[in-house]
Amino acid sequence: MxxxxxxxxxxxxxxxxxxxxxxxxxxxxxxxxxxxxxxxxxxxxxxxxxxxxxxxxxxxxxxxxxxxxxxxxxxxxxxxxxxxxxxxxxxxxxxxxxxxxxxxxxxxxxxxxxxxxxxxxxxxxxxxxxxxxxxxQSELDVRHLQAKKFNVNDNGRMIMAERINPTTNHLTEALIYTSAGGKSSIFRAHSIDIIDPSPLTPTVALHTGTSYTLSHEGTDDNEQIYRNLQLHLNPLTPRxxxxxxxxxxxxxxxxxxxxxxxxxxxxxxxxxxxxxxxxxxxxxxxxxxxxxxxxxxxxxxxxxxxxxxxxxxxxxxxxxxxxxxxxxxxxxxxxxxxxxxxxxxxxxxxxxxxxx
Known part of the structure; x- marks a missing residue:
């Protein structure tokens, strides 16, 4: 050079x-x-x-x-x-x-x-x-959830709660929205406990509430009132x-x-x-x-x-x-x-x- x-x-x-x-x-x-x-x-x-x-x-x-x-x-x-x-x-x-x-x-x-x-x-x-x-976004780590806000992930799952206790993984006056298989589901509960926060099998226990399942085709809608319900949420689907x-x-x-x-x-x-x-x-x-x-x-x-x-x-x-x-x-x-x-x-x- x-x-x-x-x-x-x-x-x-x-x-x-x-x-x-x-x-x-x-x-x-x-x-x-x-x-x-x-x-x-x-x-x-x-x-x-x-x-x-x-x-x-x-x-x-x-x-x-x-x-x-x-x-x-x-x-x-x-x-x-x-x-x-x-x-x-x-x-x-x-x-x-x-x-x-x-x-x-x-x-x-x-x-x-x-x-x-x-x-x-x-x-x-x-x-x-x-x-x-x-x-x-798949695991239910309540540490990054915000109270009184719509917490949405890329899979379309939405969680909102009046109060969140990150120590006990407990949500009070909560709402969960999911959509899969041509159906949308809304779960309203007085309280929710996180049973399994793992990304592959996120699972919650809902206490005293109402669930609504709405078919996208409008042929299979239903309402359910429950005292205790265990819900398995879908993991995040990669784009x-x-x-x-x-x-x-x-x-x-x-x-x-x-x-x-x-x-x-x-x-x-x-x-x-x-x-x-x-x-x-x-x-x-x-x-x-x-x-x-x-x-x-x-x-x-x-x-x-x-x-x-x-x-x-x-x-x-x-x-x-x-x-x-x-x-x-x-x-x-x-x-x-x-x-x-x-x-x-x-x-x-x-x-x-x-x-x-």
Whole structure:
């Protein structure tokens, strides 16, 4: 690595670390606020919030790291163009290749890291999040239930109580709503004791109350008055999208579902997309002298929007079977590579000098 390459790498790395750190901080604050709200509403146990936020940040790194390098390269090179340093570098006999080599020193290791995070870290983190939410929302841990509030989980189960005693697992003047098998059930009880709080077999004992079962088709409604009733509640049913995100690459490969193949292609393409984004930032960073180091942000932003939404649209179309698996989600990296070759050809053209 020569002096010019070290100079470019140093400037881009410093800016990238600052940007990624700031983005992680903002994303962490957003996740913490979101899951603390769920904990306050009784849909998530407070003691798992920190773990869920950590896994969410780990998942987000596959996007935050490429974005940080992409913007850092564009802004750093934009500053060199603005200060006419690129002109001086060109006058010293350097070719455009030195810029691409400098960016490659950063982009290749980062793209490998992003690929590993996407293929292995992302499904592992989603599996951990699902396990925590499954345990928190399925088990009847009254410590995260709020009195005089509708405590709802993702399975549609709702519990409300006038008073809650977390020491004895006892609820007073309580209401439970469940829905399964085409029927909705409402249980109103003077008091409720938690018999089994486990996620797999949550069970409660209801004392002195009334139950109502309402058929969704309106053909089998009934009312029951009881003194003592033991109720087995349904465990949380995992959503199909969370289940897919938590699948390993091997499971996705063996699946015949187009949505699973779209998820697999999305994970596998993250590394090469991160590399191509960093390289695309080189020609997009070109500005006129004294135009301002942030003049490159508009083309950089437009390109990122096209890449981000293009990838999501392709993944959705592949999952729906609207476009074939080949090229599938790889359509976006192929278009990025074609655009990079065209822009790089302009840099290396005999008619286009290193700066203008």
């Amino acid at each position: 020569n002096v010019i390459e070290r100079y470019v790498v140093g400037g881009a790395c410093r800016l990238m670390f600052a940007m990624v750190g700031f983005l992680i901080f903002i994303f962490t604050c957003y996740c913490a606020q979101r899951y603390l709200t769920e904990a306050a509403n009784g849909t998530l146990a407070l003691d798992v919030v920190l773990d869920v936020v950590f896994y969410k940040v780990l998942i987000a790194l596959e996007m935050l790291l490429p974005v940080g390098l992409y913007v850092a390269v564009g802004v750093t090179l934009g500053q060199l163009y603005t200060d006419s340093e690129i002109t001086a570098i060109s006058a010293a006999g350097a070719s455009p290749l030195c810029l691409y080599k400098a960016v490659m020193y950063q982009a290749v290791p980062l793209s490998i890291l992003v690929m590993l995070l996407s293929v292995y870290g992302r499904p592992w983190a989603y599996a951990q999040i699902y396990a925590l939410e499954q345990q928190s 199909i999208e969370i289940r897919r995100k938590a699948k390993s690459a091997e499971m996705l490969t063996q699946s015949s579902d187009p949505a699973d193949h779209a998820e697999l292609q999305w994970r596998e393409s993250r590394g090469i997309t991160a590399l191509l984004m960093a390289l695309l930032a080189i020609p997009l960073s070109r500005v006129k002298p004294r135009q301002g180091r942030f003049a490159t942000l508009l083309p950089l932003t437009l390109m990122f929007v096209a890449i981000f939404y293009g990838g999501n649209v392709c993944r959705t179309l592949v999952a729906n079977g609207a476009i074939p698996l080949i090229p599938g989600v790889w359509s976006v990296p192929v278009l990025m590579l074609a655009g990079l070759l065209l822009l790089a050809a302009r840099d290396f053209s005999w008619r286009q000098k290193f700066s203008r």
